[in-house]
Amino acid sequence: MSVSLPWHEAQSQVLLTRLRENRFPHALLLTGRPGLGKHVFSGKLAEVLLCLERHADGSACGKCRGCQLYRARTHPDLHEVNVLEDKKFIGVDQIRAISDYLSLKSQFGGYKIVIISPADKMNINAANSLLKTLEEPPMWSLLILVTAHPASLPPTIRSRCQQLSFVTPPKEVARAWLKEQGRNGDDLDLALGLSGGAPLAALAVATGDWLERRQQIFEGFEKVLLNKADPITTAAEWLKFDARATIYWLYSWITDMIRLRTGNDSERIINGDIGSRLQQLSGVLTPQSWFKCLDEASDAWRYAESQVNTPLLFENLLVAWANRK
Amino acid sequence: MKFTINREALLKPLQAVAGVVERRQTLPILSNVLISVKGKTLSMTATDLEVEMVTHSMLNADETGDITLPARKFLDICRALPDQAKIELIAEQERAVVRSGKSRFVLATLPVKDFPNLGAIKGAYEFNVPQKALKRVIERTQFAMAQQDVRYYLNGLMLELGKNRIRVVATDGHRLALCDLEADLTGADQQQVIIPRKGVVELARLLDDVETPVAVSLGSNHIRFTTDTLSFTSKLVDGRFPDYQHVVPQGGSNIVIAERDPLKQALVRASILSNEKYRSISFQMSKGSVRILARNPEQEEAEEEVAVDYKGKGLDIGFNASYMLDALSAVTTEQVRLSMTDANSCCLVEGVGDTSCKYVVMPMRL
Numbered sequence: 165m166s167v168s169l170p171w172h173e174a175q176s177q178v179l180l181t182r183l184r185e186n187r188f189p190h191a192l193l194l195t196g197r198p199g200l201g202k203h204v205f206s207g208k209l210a211e212v213l214l215c216l217e218r219h220a221d222g223s224a225c226g227k228c229r230g231c232q233l234y235r236a237r238t239h240p241d242l243h244e245v246n247v248l249e250d251k252k253f254i255g256v257d258q259i260r261a262i263s264d265y266l267s268l269k270s271q272f273g274g275y276k277i278v279i280i281s282p283a284d285k286m287n288i289n290a291a292n293s294l295l296k297t298l299e300e301p302p303m304w305s306l307l308i309l310v311t312a313h314p315a316s317l318p319p320t321i322r323s324r325c326q327q328l329s330f331v332t333p334p335k336e337v338a339r340a341w342l343k344e345q346g347r348n349g350d351d352l353d354l355a356l357g358l359s360g361g362a363p364l365a366a367l368a369v370a371t372g373d374w375l376e377r378r379q380q381i382f383e384g385f386e387k388v389l390l391n392k393a394d395p396i397t398t399a400a401e402w403l404k405f406d407a408r409a410t411i412y413w414l415y416s417w418i419t420d421m422i423r424l425r426t427g428n429d430s431e432r433i434i435n436g437d438i439g440s441r442l443q444q445l446s447g448v449l450t451p452q453s454w455f456k457c458l459d460e461a462s463d464a465w466r467y468a469e470s471q472v473n474t475p476l477l478f479e480n481l482l483v484a485w486a487n488r489k
Numbered sequence: 490m491k492f493t494i495n496r497e498a499l500l501k502p503l504q505a506v507a508g509v510v511e512r513r514q515t516l517p518i519l520s521n522v523l524i525s526v527k528g529k530t531l532s533m534t535a536t537d538l539e540v541e542m543v544t545h546s547m548l549n550a551d552e553t554g555d556i557t558l559p560a561r562k563f564l565d566i567c568r569a570l571p572d573q574a575k576i577e578l579i580a581e582q583e584r585a586v587v588r589s590g591k592s593r594f595v596l597a598t599l600p601v602k603d604f605p606n607l608g609a610i611k612g613a614y615e616f617n618v619p620q621k622a623l624k625r626v627i628e629r630t631q632f633a634m635a636q637q638d639v640r641y642y643l644n645g646l647m648l649e650l651g652k653n654r655i656r657v658v659a660t661d662g663h664r665l666a667l668c669d670l671e672a673d674l675t676g677a678d679q680q681q682v683i684i685p686r687k688g689v690v691e692l693a694r695l696l697d698d699v700e701t702p703v704a705v706s707l708g709s710n711h712i713r714f715t716t717d718t719l720s721f722t723s724k725l726v727d728g729r730f731p732d733y734q735h736v737v738p739q740g741g742s743n744i745v746i747a748e749r750d751p752l753k754q755a756l757v758r759a760s761i762l763s764n765e766k767y768r769s770i771s772f773q774m775s776k777g778s779v780r781i782l783a784r785n786p787e788q789e790e791a792e793e794e795v796a797v798d799y800k801g802k803g804l805d806i807g808f809n810a811s812y813m814l815d816a817l818s819a820v821t822t823e824q825v826r827l828s829m830t831d832a833n834s835c836c837l838v839e840g841v842g843d844t845s846c847k848y849v850v851m852p853m854r855l
Contacts, residue, residue, distance in 0.1 A: 236603030238518050240538045267641035268539060268685060268724040269710035271607065296639070302727040 168208035169201045170341055171333030171363070178328065179209065180222045189326040191298055191307040193283070195314045196330030199365025205330070206279050206308045210234065210242050213275045213306065230272060240271040245280045252471070254280065256289040263297045266305050274304065281310035284317055291318050298324040332361035342367060351375070357434045358416070377405055378413055382438060385414065388486050389448050395482035402478050407468045414481070415461045421446035422454050453488050460484060490526055490554030490580040496570055496589075502544035503564050505719060506535040509542045509691070510560045522560035523604045524578070526550045534606050535560055540688050541607050541722040555601040556580040563587070566594055607722055610708035617702040618655065618672050620716065624696035626657045626668040629819045629846055631689050635661035642728030645683040648712070650674055658733050664812040665736055665849040666819065681730055684712060688723025695721055737849055738837050741828035743801030745779060746841060749825045752779070753817045755793035759783040760810035762791040768811045769853050774804040774829075783810070806832045807855035813838075816848035 168176075182188050192209075194202040211234045215224035224231050233239040243265050245258050262278050270276045280286070286294065298307060298321065309325055311317060332338075335356065341363050342352050347370050358378075359365035369375065384401060387393035402410055416434050423433060425446040433439055449457070464477055506522055514520045514537075523534040531548040534541065556578075567576060570589050577588040580598070587594040627646065635643035638661065649656040655670045684692070692714060696703065704715040713722040756770070763770050763783040773780040781793040806829060817825060822840030829836045838848040 232602055233605055236518070236600065238516050238603050238605045240605045263641070267644075267726055267728065269727045271538070271605070271710070271724070273611075273710050304727075 168204050169363070171337055172201065172205055172208075172330070175205065175328055175330065176222075183213075183222065188306070190301050190305060191325040192309065193314065193317075193322060193325035193327045194308065194310045194330065195327060196312065197332065197360055197362055198312045199359055199362030199368070200330040200332065201364050202310045202312075202330055203281050204364075206281065206310050209308065210239075210277045210279065213277060214239055214241055214272070216272065216274075230274075241274065241276050243276075243278045245278065247282070247285050252285075253287040254283075254285045254290050255287065256293050259286065259290045259293045259297075262294070262307075266297060266302055270304060275306050276302075276304060277306045277308065279308045279310065281308075282313075283309035283311040283321075284313045286317075288318070291321055295320055295324070333363065335361070338363040338366065342370070347371075354437050357436060360434075374409075377409075381405060381410055381413055382417065382441075385417065386441065386445055388482050389445060391486060395486045396479055399475060399478035399482050403475060407474045407477070408465070410478075411461060411465045411468055415458070415465065417442060418454060418458045418461055422451060422458065425451050425454060449488060456488070457485055490524075490550070490556055491552040491578070492526060492531070492548055492550035493575055493577045494531070494548060496567060496572065496574040496576055498546060498548075499576055500564075500567050502533055502546055502718070503560075503567060505544055505695075506533045506542045507560045507564045509535040509537055509540055511537050512561075518557065518599045518603055518605070520559055520561065521557040521599055521604070522563065523555065523557045523601065523606055525555040525601075526553045528553070534604070536606060538605065539685065539724055540691055542691075542719060543606075543722075544719045546718065554580055556585055557599050557601055557604050558585045558596045562596060607711065610706050610711050610713055610722075613706035613708040613711075613713070614650075614677055615704060615706045616672060616674055616677065617704050618670065619700050620696050620703045621698050621700055622670055623703060623714075624693060624698065626655075626670050626846075627689060627693045627696070629821075630657050630659045630666040630668050631693060632815045632819065633659040633661060633664050633666035633848075634686055634689065636686070638662070642683055642726055642730055645685045645726045646689045647681055647683050647730040647733070648707075649679075649681045650677045650707075651679060658730070660731070660733060660736070663809065663851050664816065665733060666816070666846070667733065667737065667848070668846040670845070680707075682707060682712060683726035683728060683730055684723055685726050688712075688721075692721060692723070695719070736835070737847060738828065738830065738835055741830040741834070741837065743774065743799075743804050743829045743831075745774060745797050745799045745801075745827040745829075747779070747795060747797040747825055747827070749817060749820055749823055749840075752795050752797070752825065753814065755781055755795045756810060756814055756817065759791040759793045760814070762789045763810050767853070768809045769807055769855055770810045770813075771805060771807045771855055774799055774801065774806075776800065804829065804832065806836070807853040808836070808850055809853055812850045816850055819846065819848060821846075 194206060196202055211224045212222060214230040214234050216228040216230045217225045219225060245254060247254055266276055314322060338356055338361060339352055345367055351370060355366040355370040359369050381402060384398040388395050388398050420433050420435050420442050424443050435442060460481055464481055467477055510520055519537060525532050529547055530545055532543055532545050534543045566587060574589045579586045583598055585596045585598050631646060634646060638644055643661055647658045653674050655672050658667045706713045711722050711724055713720055759770055759781045760783060762785050764785050770781055770783045777796060777799060779795050779797050783791040816838040820840040822843045824841035826839050826841050827836055832852060836850050838850060
């Protein structure tokens, strides 16, 4: 299989060997933090398996009918399941459609591929109705489950899949790839740091107005902690930002401040660009209090995934932090 | 591509293919119809990835070529144009222009090479059967197919090629229908395939009551039925049909021979007062007659007596009235034979003098 992204080499080799030895699994669970290109990998894998004239090195030919339809995203033997636009979860009807789809033979006589991404967005009913299919799929079926949070999948699902994990590539590889995408300059390291080393996420950080938004949120955060702004007003201002991204930033600043405050591994600071301001701010609370804040932020992260009242969530955090001394 | 065609000549095939297009589509291109002109043939293709329909008609085109355009909109336009109107279709880069008299429509198109049509079936076995006969066997068995059963191989019709006969079997686990059809199957391997429910229903609708043959090609993944004007392809179910032969009883000792219509009518009347959910009725057999009894939870009762030819011993057996009625309705002869062993074994229903079709109904314990 040709490598889709430079840091997928190992994973590609594993699957390619299994394909050659006719030991290909019926269900794969692709795991790893967001921004590592798991979804790109699943698509590439589908393309290779659906190619009718695969090259000897395992790459897709790009010319046959299979490749043509794959590229038009109309291949009849590929079925993708995502969260529908107006929904928060993958529902049971979408999973039942998979069973119906797999019960019929394939169009081209090869693999029937189903990609579920993100798999952790299946609600409990959906996950349960997938079990039967996952346990005994018809011949020539391949289910690819993509998730950044494998722990939130039921263990019954995890145990029925072969897990393939993706890890953060070395910094040089990531930097080289980002340069290939036309990104230059000093902000590459910062972008990589902010996205935990995940290149695709770093690219999004570097291209979007993330940094600007982060700056705005940070100023609010700083003022609230220094009692220069009203927590309720600040919470209301934050509503225009994505709740999960906001909480992620909060989490990363608090982690950095704990590192700065305790003096341990200060070289692992994520938000290097605002290091001095963080250093100053870290003096506001004791390390114990910062750890408490960290717990609250991580709880908030979990809540933000569910049906939560976002204004209340922000107010709750900020009021607690402003009053903690 | 450019051609002019009479509204009527376009409308009929277009309606046929548009029937396949589902209203809610996940892939935008599936709501399009593929129109292609090659030589003097105009063909139109639509698919929902489970079934595919292609129509062929004759045409004198100005320019050949292929195009895909929105099926439903194109059909609505053609339908709304006046009778005998001349319709002109011209393909321009990414648009299709439809003209008729003083009307002009521009439709969006999608690339032809993105359309997931099937093409020829590789390594298919081909044979012919009269349309009418095929339609009959499907109609006489399809009612017994399961609906959305988790045993997905029951949600369809099994087609078995044997020695110069095609056998069609459907079952939902409670009743079974089996019909044989004579056909010239030289060189065929013994094989079983399952046509999914959707394909069966669509096929029964398409076939006409005529003696002209329909060409069947059976591949490993698809089955295609071709008449002179259209060709219909369905994917096959990826599964094995259960061993139905064990289920068909080999002649019971207690045999009822009855006039079909009086028995059916009595059953219809009695079933009115049967349990609405389970539809249970009981048959009490004695020499020369069958008493049909039904009772519901409101303690209402129905009792019918039908004179039949019965020489066996007294027998009391329960059935689901709907299953029994379906079987009796599918029998075409005037007399019907019910063969039973005891109250716990299944009942075989056949037409007297017609061995081509068999129906098996499981009893109910009342």
